[in-house]
Amino acid sequence: MALINQFTTQYGLVGKIDAFGYLDYLKANPDVSRKHGKVVLVTADTPLKASRGEGKTTTTIALIDALRARGIDAAAVLRQPSMGITAAGSKGGASGGGKASLTHPELVDWGLTGEMAAIENAQNLLVSFAEKAVDEGRIDTVLVPRVSEVPSRSLRQIVVDRGKGNVPERVVLTPTCEMMQIVVVSHSMDEIGQRVANMVAGTKNGVPVTFGSFIDLWRITGILKDAVKPAKTETVNGSPVYVHGGPFANVSLGIPTLVSVEMACALHDVVVVEAGYGADAGAQKWLDIASREFGAAWPAAAVVVTRASTWRDDPALSWRYPFHVNRLENLGIPTFPLINLWDGEDDQIDDLRKTAASLGFRSPIIGNLFRDGGKALEPQLDDFVAAFDASGMSAAGDADAVSENGSRDSHKGLGLVDDVRWIARNAYGVPSERMVIADGFESSLAAATQLCAGADVSIDDLAVVAVKSPATMTDDDTRPADERTVTLKKVEPHFGAGVVQVNLTTSLTTPMPKIV
Amino acid sequence: MALINQFTTQYGLVGKIDAFGYLDYLKANPDVSRKHGKVVLVTADTPLKASRGEGKTTTTIALIDALRARGIDAAAVLRQPSMGITAAGSKGGASGGGKASLTHPELVDWGLTGEMAAIENAQNLLVSFAEKAVDEGRIDTVLVPRVSEVPSRSLRQIVVDRGKGNVPERVVLTPTCEMMQIVVVSHSMDEIGQRVANMVAGTKNGVPVTFGSFIDLWRITGILKDAVKPAKTETVNGSPVYVHGGPFANVSLGIPTLVSVEMACALHDVVVVEAGYGADAGAQKWLDIASREFGAAWPAAAVVVTRASTWRDDPALSWRYPFHVNRLENLGIPTFPLINLWDGEDDQIDDLRKTAASLGFRSPIIGNLFRDGGKALEPQLDDFVAAFDASGMSAAGDADAVSENGSRDSHKGLGLVDDVRWIARNAYGVPSERMVIADGFESSLAAATQLCAGADVSIDDLAVVAVKSPATMTDDDTRPADERTVTLKKVEPHFGAGVVQVNLTTSLTTPMPKIV
Structure with missing residues (x-):
């Protein structure tokens, strides 16, 4: 056998x-x-x-x-x-x-x-634990969004505890949640547990608090066993x-x-x-x-x-x-x-x-x-x-390094904005001088950088995940080559998954398509 | 074999x-x-x-x-x-x-x-279809609640489409949702489809509109196949x-x-x-x-x-x-x-x-x-x-009828309040004269009765589901027998499942326990 x-x-x-x-x-x-x-x-x-x-x-x-x-x-x-x-x-x-x-x-x-349902349940349970942490005074702000597999635009922005706390929250689609990212990159259940431990539940007086500091990780990994x-x-x-x-x-x-x-x-x-x-x-x-x-x-x-x-x-x-x-x-x-x-x-x-x-x-x-x-x-x-x-390439990745643009080296340490510039130039064909910094990007980056510092993580060590519309590479792909731009809008670090999401182009929302 | x-x-x-x-x-x-x-x-x-x-x-x-x-x-x-x-x-x-x-x-x-996750997804997808029906003008009020397997008290009452529509909604636990009730009572996938078709999506000018009038039922039964x-x-x-x-x-x-x-x-x-x-x-x-x-x-x-x-x-x-x-x-x-x-x-x-x-x-x-x-x-x-x-009892239920209180006859047609009286007397030991009608019960019953009439269903033909605290049978079980009461608080029909829920005793909320 x-x-x-x-x-x-x-x-x-x-x-x-x-x-x-x-x-x-x-x-x-x-x-x-x-x-x-x-x-x-x-x-x-x-x-x-x-x-x-x-x-x-x-x-x-x-x-x-x-x-x-x-x-x-x-x-x-x-x-x-x-x-x-x-x-x-x-x-x-x-x-x-x-x-x-x-x-x-x-x-x-x-x-x-x-599989998706278990991942959804796991992250939603983390949100429940984060809420409990608010009740107990461990955190004062919940940063981890709830998750839904079912699309519903009206869930993008919600208020929970209506009539009492009236707490604003977000809901993201299951495939896009940090728990899915953790399952995608991890090589063992121990690594999943460690990454969940590193997820930021929220902040207390602006300082990030991770789930590892207050939950039983087996409650989450138990859900993910299959x-x-x-x-x-x-x-x-x-x-x-x-x-x-x-x-x-x-x-x-x-x-x-x-x-x-x-x-x-x-x-x-x-x-x-x-x-x-x-x-x-x-x-x-x-x-x-x-x-x-x-x-x-x-x-x-x-x-x-x-x-x-x-x-x-x-x-x-x-x-x-x-x-x-x-x-x-x-x-x-x-x-x-x-x-x-x-x-x-x-x-x-x-x-x-x-x-x-x-x-x-x-x-x-x-x-x-x-x-x-x-x-x-x-x-x-x-x-x-x-x-x-x-090709000399194999699963072991043992081939020679390729050309300058194609170097397979990590971009860690390159700096978030420079890394996005690199992506825009190489993957979308837009040179650095045509990157547009949207209102609010600098403050979003500053907040994310501060959050990272509070968790003893360098934001430049997180892998950049471009978040954009599936149907466009630039702000308007129909414009002539020398007029195309890419706009940086928002930054969201996912410490657990080891990535930082950067919202670009015309789609900055969580992906909750209209039901048709 | x-x-x-x-x-x-x-x-x-x-x-x-x-x-x-x-x-x-x-x-x-x-x-x-x-x-x-x-x-x-x-x-x-x-x-x-x-x-x-x-x-x-x-x-x-x-x-x-x-x-x-x-x-x-x-x-x-x-x-x-x-x-x-x-x-x-x-x-x-x-x-x-x-x-x-x-x-x-x-x-x-x-x-x-x-299993639970699929049932949750199925009802949540119905909510998405109901929202679409609102967009299309088929209904003006969504009546079917969203579902969550994960407990979170703050989800009991939520607002969706925050900042735009600001629509109030409810979330119930998966085991308690109408879709679960339908799975529990049905004998075939066709029956499930028919019951989903009979579920009320919401109302248009106060008249109930069922899902059968506007959705493809296979989208729901497909989710439930396992x-x-x-x-x-x-x-x-x-x-x-x-x-x-x-x-x-x-x-x-x-x-x-x-x-x-x-x-x-x-x-x-x-x-x-x-x-x-x-x-x-x-x-x-x-x-x-x-x-x-x-x-x-x-x-x-x-x-x-x-x-x-x-x-x-x-x-x-x-x-x-x-x-x-x-x-x-x-x-x-x-x-x-x-x-x-x-x-x-x-x-x-x-x-x-x-x-x-x-x-x-x-x-x-x-x-x-x-x-x-x-x-x-x-x-x-x-x-x-x-x-x-x-015992002469068997799966075929072919034994003689038992005593008056124990008659195995259906209660259909008994009338909702009389049926609750029957339950309170027989299952909780509280006689009719000590049933208490809470403020709002009559209007809730009238609204439910009207909703039923709009859907050509007699509310008295729905099976009564008592909704109460698990730890008490009456408003206060520690009182002397001749002082115990049962309070009728709210009525909620589930046409698809063929039941009508009546909230009693001290627990009138959807069951979202505190996370511990």
């Missing part, structure tokens, strides 16, 4: 894997047979709107089906979609489509085995797919859990990681946060998905797709355009290839993945396979 | 059973082998406070272990404890203790397989235990799901159903709601649990235990006192037996169940087994 089966328990139609236990076992038993798979990112063009995906999950599924048909041991790691958003009809599920589907999309789209286990499912063609961690890389980490990717790399030769919405969100977070700051694998190759129409229909936005492809190439990552055709678009293939050539791209991979699944890709993958075979 | 295995899927350490499918199969195949088990209620004295249980779950577990040791095919049906309350430390778990424990109490106490399946676990001695449905019979139904009990009766000869807090809450709800109004089995016997100290230490409250035992006996249910000893109380057994005899009780069953488990009970069960063997 394969070793991993000893760490796997069936939960209905999905397997749940004790990834912490498996990775610990590998560490304690270095002679045990394991793989050192390479990570391939599937990311996308910036979508025209959040509800209109380009087909990243469909591509990821088709890609592993195609690679496995070629005899390569490939697997995918997906983020769990937000049931609240799907159930509300604000957005489709995220389980692929047509011939590029998971066997049980209804499981993945509709709450899996309760939520920390990646789920294993498969494509309709039997290719292995791991699902773990929350979506929404525009407003939070939005990447799969690091342990799910590390586990998959120990089990397979190629691990396709989905990173969206666009490359400016998902790929930026994978590269600049997961890899640089938390030791995740640097990608051996990347695929940037687009639809034929996205690439072409709005001339004012057509700069974005080549920008993403070129940025990743310039980081030394072999990057392949992938054009996900819809019905009636097959006759555009020649034109699309010409456009790609004129832009200096590698030869694009083109197919109707919904209709044809992995079979559409299989014959087109020679260059792609050769590229990641040739 | 046993038929039930075809309807069972393993979810980690517990089995999840498609009870709807199994019961449908039995109905469609009347010649298939099945049992017609009798229901035995385990209920208790009214607790001195909510956080101090008498030991119902411990007793239930010890009882089935003892019955099985005597060769009787017994099983238990428990309600899932509220993780929020347990994690907050407000109350212990509900998985027994010591030698009378479940094999995996941490599973049952800490969220099982996400939550409707009872979980199967076992005691440390291997006796089968089914867990399904929410607790808190003082403020809601607080009984296991009806399908979980029906399924257990098809599989076993004796099905021990836990019904608490005290007999005035859990047993009252089982008898007067589950059995009378929803067709559940009338109990073939009952056990009323108390501690030696509860029975004796507060003379002003010592009337309650005999009241409960005698009430159930007078309903024709053979009722056995069970005294759950704590360490150091073994020498009280003789005195306890004398007291029981002086009160005219059946011979009490006495043991330290934490220390000795079912072995403490096994030799004492001759009379108990003989009693339910002799």
